[in-house]
Amino acid sequence: MTAPVFAMVNLGCRVNRVECDRIAEELEAAGYVLGPSSEADAVVVNTCAVTGEAEAKTRKALRRAAQLPQQPLVVATGCVANLFSESLAALAPNIRVIRSKRDVASEIISTLGGRTAGAPSRLSMPTATGRTRPGIKVQDGCDLRCTYCIVWKARGRSSSVPAAQVVEEVEAAIARNAREVVLTGINLGCYDDSGMRLPELLEMLLEKTSVGRLRISSIEPQDVDERLVSLMASSEGRIAPYLHMCLQSGSEQVLRRMGRVYSAEDFAERAEMAYRSVPNLAIETDLIVGFPGETDEEFEESRAFCERMRFSHIHTFRYSKRPGTKAAQMDGQVPPQVSAARGEAIRSLGDELRAARAESLVGSEDLVVTQETGSGISGGLFSCSLDQPVEPDELVRVRISAVGENATLRAVVLR
Template structure:
């Protein structure tokens, strides 16, 4: 039926992406057909409010959806919808704000006059059909939501609420669904993943390192990847678990640094110093020699002097990140940082952003070159494209159509100036990919 045509638009972070995938799958299980926004009777927009610019993009996305030829209903969920529902509802009487993402499907059925039979996703959808819907070789599994931190630049703790965790049995159900679908990699995600404190057997509290071990012991998912972890939440216990399972856990950590200057970190309300962050990186590399370290870094935070920026730049060079996500500070109304004195002029933020991004490209290429001549496991995501455990992209010589959506050992043979690696599938899975020393 035409009324069952729906489109899902995602804005924002990795967690939003995983939530949008789940909403898409649940809509399909309820009988909807996913289509392009131009064909949809209803558009679901998972909104973002991390910056003022993100909220502006949310308003633009809603207006754009409303202007489609079929004049669809629009369901807005997510952070911007939770923070400012009136802002979105006043755009049109065809906009409905749904504060609970788990209720999006029920709201969609109600708006379009359809019946939801109430089956759970796991029971209602063939896992292989689900894999085709999501169209990915890796699935994100959301295990945690909310944040108890109060970083001075951030509004997410208000939009997402306090920390809460998915019970261990529910996490295992999601991983097993991916396993049945033949997905080679699962990515554990959360707003504050390292704060995971789920309930396991006998009402025991389970922390993130214990959750990882439980998944490895109770499922056969080929590879597990941790998404973003706050530096203070990466314990020696977690590093030891990663080191003990190099055949199952991707050698990768994304650590939101935000600044390599301790004075700037203090103004940000970040609960660690640059020295403590560096010590964590050293401990991670001692335990997992092949690990790739990734970070977020903000330039132009209020009060950042030339000397502080230089200190942050030098710190990133010292760590030698494999990947860096560079952001120019954008004042977010409602946060402490937006009211701070000494806001950095836009042209200076732009210049610092260019310098930090240039360093990011230099470091990424250096890390890629350090991996030439080694063997690393990777997930085949295209006819000749592989995403390695270290998150580097690699082009397979000769292609590998038969290996699509599988995890294979790859012999890394060379690197382009762009940083893209190239290589071939290793002769056998007995290759000691876990013993590669890089970085």
């Protein structure tokens, strides 16, 4: 009997990618084989509700999978599945909505057959979503209420994976040859295991595991404090010199309308403290342009603030109306062509800032995790080509020697 084939369609954030890996592990442990959608008996669509556009993409992906000639079982899970289960199920008869991701693999197996799904002990590298630096989900949900966001409604209040389990998962990843582990969550600063917060969790992982490098996937600005920053500074590169601090806007007024809990000046103080403490730190951010009521002056304030913060990368999002949020009801929705022009301006600033940040690293030492022979990812998440054909999945100390096209670093291996 040939093994059943499954396909994964992942929409959305890093947490979704980690969840897809977990579902794939469970199906593989039950004898399923990952393959293309065109050959799949089951297609899992991990949905995203972060913007109206993301939701539209979700519905399109589901329709496309449901219409495949072999009529696979199409499983919708994730944020849109939680918020709008009935309307997704109504898209096609072969779509099944499964709200809890923990049940996805077992539901597929009970429908299509296979060995009983269990927690798998091994995961091949790269993972199902193609990453050699595995992510580990340590937190889910969010206790905040940003006015443009629906994720907190879809995922509920914050919950944390017990620290002992995180230690086990990191050790399992190391046993599978992972040199870097990325800690992910919807709002990592909410991590709380009976009073143990994110900095203590990181400290525990540094002490109890031999992980080569830990990376914090993203963090809210208010959670970047002295404790976290001094731990990063004293970790000798075992915590990557990298912060993805979600700014969203550099305008004080827009931040207030977004319901963010920090001011631009708070952000600047925390970012500057981190720059002073952690050598060669790279700070990335997310920025929304065209938020309701964003005037030309407010946009300019935001753009100038990004310049001042010397971001190594700006993930730019054009605001799109997300029904069910407070922001969708606000006056002053910005015309799409204005948002598009603002997005372009930020993207071009982002490219300049990234190139400048890369140049500033020339002469410094760093750790690189190789992903292919002779190239890999630096601590600050820059692509890096090495002067030697080092095998994939190694952690090597390097000196940055030059910057090539698209801010790719060139480096001399020091070991």
